[in-house]
Amino acid sequence: MAITNRRKFLKGLALGAFSAPFFSKKLLVFHDQTDREKKGEMFYRRLGRTDLQISEISLGGSPIPDWAILTQIVERGVNYIDSSHSYSNGNSERTIGRLFKEMGRDKLYVGTKFHARRNWNEQTILKSVEGSLKRLQTDHIDVLLIHGVDNEETLTDERVLSAYDKMRKQGKFRFTGISCHSNHHKVVKKAIECGHYDMVQLGYNVFDIEDTDEEQDIETYDDYLGTSGIRQLISLAKSKDVGIIAMKTLKVAGKRQNLETYKTEDSSIFQIMLKWALSNTNIASVVTEILTFEQMEEDLAVVHHPLTARERSALYRFVAENSKDYCHMCGQCELHCPEGVKTTTILRYLAYYEGYEKHDRAKRDYQSLRPEERAPSCQNCGRCEGLCPYGIAIRQKIHYAHTQLV
Template identity: 25%
Template sequence: MQYRTVPKNGDSLSALGFGAMRLPTRRGHVDEERATRLIRTAIDQGVNYLDTAFSYHGGESEKILGRILKDGYREKVKLATKLPPWNVHTREDMDKVLSIQLKRLQTENIDYYLLHSLNAASWKKFTDLGVFEFLESARDAGLITNIGFSFHGDRKTFREIIDAYDWTFCQIQYNFLDEENQAGKEGLLYAASKNVAVMVMEPLRGGSLAGKIPKEARNHYERSGRPWSAAAWGLSYVWNHPEVTVVLSGMNDEAHLAENIAICEMATPGFLSGKDIGVINDVRDSFLQKMKIGCTGCSYCMPCPFGVNIPMCFYYYNQYHMLEEKIMTRGFYSLQLMGGMGSPAHASLCRECGRCVSNCPQNIDIPKELKNVSKTMDGWQTKLVFMVAKRMFGTNVKDE
């Protein structure tokens, strides 16, 4: 395992961190047995930084981690979780949330504590409510150790936040498609210049930079001569930056865990050649030419009061435009979102209430984009594919 040092406290953290936002699920619930096996295997192989949050998996993520980290595993890791602005309305709420988190996680101390999903509005809300007094009081009481924040705003706000406090660390979205989005590369370099450790989330943009990628992008990778997967390319790009301390990956599959550990061991700072960077630049261009909606699948827009599964709608819409298997994409869209495998959750259910818009870290005009998704994906073509798919899968489609 590769380790990198946090400048302000000297902690040696695994360059690969385990993100607990997308734990393996079964029948709509976290598969705790499999999650336990995955996370403990990761720790046994050297991963020592685990990241969760108050709201992940509807509040279950923290509880499950608390159980997973029994039997001596808690002592082997640095544990990170977050204070959510949407659950905090008074100074007292901060203490209440932290108390709940400590109980859920079955620990007396949280090693790395973040203000969650800061942007200009949530930053102002926290500061108006006296968040620094809370953080320092909790630290003095030994309830938390290191203070940081995660970020989903603009670069101007990011600089303002970095300069406002003596942060130990921050967490930003960064990958080869997001060099100019949110904090971006400018923010990465600025934080590092202040000796603030940078934890990177969405290194593969919710998986859209790995797996089934555009044919043009795949061709660029194949011509490179490197026998790497798309995931290896994407993760290597982030680890190539010496300013990055930890890369968080939501590893919900044993094969993903094994591959990510192998990539981490080789992808040290400056590992990529100039030719490699050129390949990634070409791949970036291929994605940007085809991707319609910059959704990472973070699910902060959920739940929708009308039942729309917004991230999945955007995922299949992007897949439809980026990939060549359009009939297959319609089939999966219909089965998963038009009632084939549960309650209907397709785009045309949107009633444009706008509740989702303010929660979107990517500032997507969600109702407008859902109209586009509905126009493309909810028509007679998809309904026809749905009928065929139901016939192919028989009467047990909902149990698949």
């Protein structure tokens, strides 16, 4: 989340009204109170069959906030932090290790990750997790996830399962999980159905509102371009008791601009997005980056107030006006590019650059792609755009990304 933009946005909140002509009382759906437990000022939900009761707002560990903010966030009831061996060169895990030492290991849960891509095997997984345990200064990880799975074969690969098995016997983690940024329809579905994974962390964003959802009376947006299928995957997870943590909930389409026009008298568009995600009771928590005290107040406040009709109306307008710029990371274009251009990946890095304003990270990630995977290898065949269910101008966007990220 861009600090400056969110700060400016909060300061800019002013009284204003937006009519809600599209919404009936049926849309006033909020948290199912029976699924939430309140302790102090935070609400907690069960993370599927892990049985962990985690805070409705959890903290993203890339980057991790300064110490004073971090301790406040935990004291305010956030009890789940998402990390990875790779975040901030291990400093994310080191800082969480300090938290465990100073605030108590039982004060919070950590989910951290290993990679299973590019030159990996069982030994690299075991070594990666050993490093995580050392940095975290703990003898066990609460949820051990495979980082950014983009193909379903990885989920049942013998090397992964064997590594998990060995570490489980040694008590090095409690629960399994995956994070998924693309190719959700295959990867998340298999992760839920194969039985090896207790939870899934996946992107869930207002642009995933659907026009064919079984609950369409609640979530129909007439001019939405297509169907992401994410909500059905989340419902499937619920049916198998696989926990869901939503991420990328505050991702916006294209540049962060004119977001103030979507505020209501009570909430910023970011708060509305968080409330919308939490209104899905099949989600245990929304993981979000919090880097300032203002962001902390903004994000933690949402658990106390239901999404109103006026806020849904603002959301409707936001989606209607911006969905053409929003890549859902379905992965279809990248899977089928005959030249091997990493289109989905490049669009993700462009989102880091434009949406989250993480310029250094976006450039570093893009430059780590092999030359043949970058935009100049595109031969302009148009296949990707023919496959995109959302009408994204992929060629124009990847070439633009290249000009910004090299």
